[in-house]
Amino acid sequence: MVEPALLEVAGLHKRFRRAGQDVTALDGVDLRIAPGTTLALAGASGSGKSTLARCVVRLVAPDAGTIRFAGVDLLGLGEAALRAMRPQLQMVFQDPSTAFNPRATVARILADPLRVHGLAPRAQWRARALALLDMVRLPGTLIDRQPHELSGGQRQRVAIARALATGPRLVVLDEPVSALDVSVRAAVLNLLLDLQEQTGVAYLLIAHDLAVVRAVAGTVAVMEAGRIVEHGAVDEVFARPQATATRGLLAAVPRLVLREG
Amino acid sequence: MLAVRGLGVAYGGAGPPALADVSLDLAAGRRLAVLGESGSGKSTLALAICGLLAAGARVSGTVAFPGLAAAPVLGRDIGVVFQDPGGSLNPVLTIGEQIAEVAVVHRGLGWRAAAAQAARLLDRMRIVGAQAALRRHPHEFSGGQRQRIALAAALAADPVLLVADEPTSALDTVVQHEMVELLDGLVRERGLTLLFVTHDIALASMLADEVAVLFGGRLMEAGPVGRVFRHPAHAYTRALLATRLNLDTTVGETTLGARLPEIDPADFSVFVPARRVPHG
Amino acid sequence: MNFLRRVLATGEGLAGGAMLAVLLAVALAAPVLAPGDPMAMAGDPLLRPFQDAAHPLGTDRLGRDVLAGLIHGARTTLLVAGAAAAAALGIGITVGTLAGFLGGWVDEALMRVAEAFQTVPAFLLTLALISVTGPRASTIVLGIAIGAWMQPARITRAEILSLRERDFVAAARVIGMHKLEIAFREVLPNALTPAISLAAVIVAAAVLIEAALSFLGFGDPNRVTWGSMIAEGRAVLRGAPFLSIIPGMALVATVLAVHLTGRAVARTLRVRPEVVRPEVVRPEVARPVLG
Secondary structure, eight states: OOOOEEEEEEEEEEEEEEEEEEEEEEEEEEEEOTOOOEEEEEETTTSSSSHHHHHHSSSSSEEEEEEEETTEEGOOHHHHHHHHHHGGGEEOSSEEESOOOOOOOOOHHHHHHHHHHHHSSSSHHHHHHHHHHHHHTTOOOOOOOOGGGGGGGHHHHHHHHHTTOOOOSSSEESSSSTTTTHHHHHHHHHHHHHHHHHHEEEEEEESSSSHHHHOOOEEEEETTEEEEEEEEEEHHHHOOOOOOOHHHHHHHHHOOOOOOO | EEEEEEEEEOOSSSOOOOOEEOOOOOOOOOOOEEOOTTTHHHHHHHHHTTTTOOTTTEEEEEEEETTTSOOBBBBBTEEESEEEEESSSSSTHHHHHHHHHHHHHOOOOOOOHHHHHHHHHHTTOOOOSSSHHTOOOOOGGGGHHHHHHHHHHHHOOOEEEEESSTTTTTTTHHHHHHHHHHHHHHHHHOEEEEEEEEEEEEHHHOSSSEEEEETTEEEEEEEEEHHHSSSSSSSHHHHHHHHOOTOOOOGGSSSTTOOOEETTTTTTEEOOOOOOHHHH | HHHHHHHHHHHHHHHHHHHHHHHHHHHHHHHHHHHOTTTSSSSEEEEEEBBTTBBTTTTTTTBBBBHHHHHHHHHHHHHHHHHHHHHHHHHHHHHHHHHHOOOOHHHHHHHHHHHHHHHHHHHHHHHHHHOOOOOOOOOOOHHHHHHHHHHHHHHHHHHHHHHHHHHHHHHHHHOOOHHHHHHIIIIIIHHHHHHHHHHHHHHHHHHHHHHHHTTOOOSSSSOOHHHHEEEEEHHTTTTTTTHHHHHHHHHHHHHHHHHHHHHHHHHHSSOOOOOOOOOOOOOOOOOOOOO
């Protein structure tokens, strides 16, 4: 029996006006994500993957098309209904150094989603924040620090904790490790895998580096110039790439050259 | 060409020094990759070599250029490319002005000749329509193009040493690949000596002859790139190599329950964690 | 507290801060330092300064004590200037935040209003208001505030515009925060820095405007102010210049103190370069390999 898709995007179009010119960011995009799975959106910069991600979380309004999330038409929701939907659909941003209010402490950052949606009484906020920190394997001592007092990897984990605070069904991950040191990327990706297994959350992963896609995703959609040019299981697409864009991306993955001497 | 001895850099106030006791050599025409992560001091090293450290920095040790007759002049003998092309290019001037200015100031070229040279450089950098591009401003170009423009400006005065601080880190993989090929070609053509700072092992392996691995402001190991990556002597280097993400790792949904190898920060040992299902 | 310490660490901050502290202390303690009505005739007229212990700075034409006038005048000056600056900043920051964050027609409308007010100098505006309500301290405060809110509004708006595009604002939207909450709770506190730097300028200007109004006779007749004291001394400028010079010096000192403090605050608020934090901090483990 085919499970109903958690996210269904159909015919998405978006054009921007940049420097006096019309730029087509999305040119008719369809995709689906099943619950508890990971779909990676790969592509070079300018391919439209970030715009697509922002449309899905309704940070940007598309010009045409539909987005159905858990059966609900996201684009048709009014302000209040959309806000009620937010807990189920969250996002982790690319650059952990700009993803937080510079003056807020970790405690406040993690309590915000709880506060906005009334998910816990004030007395419990700190305890819930500590539990979230534990979930992303950060020591509780960080709870009163400000973002600039944390390392990049720690900040990104806080961002993940914030995204999961409301128990979402889908989290959009925008280049989650590209701004991090190489030595911590594996740990953060492992954390994402563990969290997915435990909570059953689905991921929409945006990445330009196919090695990251390979590490985390089961399905991949390759984008070029606002369209999806190839779509399938990661193993399959990487082994037998059909589209030029895919081949270009595969060729561009940095390879370790081990020379003699 | 370059001899660094016992270089240490510290900034005012408490905290460990940014660099401590770093010594390395770079022969003319060779390429050195300075490999490290945040806080390793790799950028500080590049800045110290260029003489671009901030005013409050306390420097110990020496940076010498035995290959040059006189002390090098930044811009003329040393060309620099930074990670963020937005920061190194002046948004108000046209790119033609910025590239030509380097040649005018450092090599005494007339503006006309400098402009012609600028167009040739842009052409070599594969900027389409070089002549028209001279009159455009940095914001009209993409990130990858801006980085190439910055490279053109760095090379305009025909330096002997090119220093690049994370030249590809802000670019996506496709553009990175082009940039690496471009750098490789240019260095070869002009017989440049190249020092580039990076956190990317693969990039180092593709572009460099020698590599110096930094951690916590200290030099962990250094040597020919093939030797260091084939037979790393230090646990940190071994760990970086073992945990590098590449196309061959099969984890995630394709192999349920498998996880990527991680580095244990206590001793740089590498381990593959069992699936840890966090409580929460 | 840490911030205060840093401000006082600079030479300007220490000097300016000290002077302001003295002024504030004097103003607060006025009824204790100079009990009684400063406008009452206290002694012989036109006593020179440093002659009579009871009137260390002398007396004016009507025998009013200059020192008492100076002390109580400090009160009025700081009160009016402080209130005016606070009001100007309050209005300006709020308007700037709404305009910058909401954008669209709200932004357009508010900025056009600001431009309209910009054409009238605060001084003339206050004069006009006084002609309606009569000379009163509250009117002066209002006049200066209305004349000075535009600059903080513009500056705050500019900061908000640049902060609006940052990821943390997008993150707040994705979490589901209401627009106004994002504007005032998340963005505004990060946009205050330039407006705070303006505070000193506005306070200094307010001090001088108030003094000028008092000098011209439009000040509150029930309060003694440095401006009115200077005006009083005008009639006997040849014979007793000290009557105008002493309050004049007080004005100079106040404005100087405000400027110095303002500069020190602005300097301290300037953005510090980001400290890069390494992921792993275990230097004892990382011993270099030789060769």
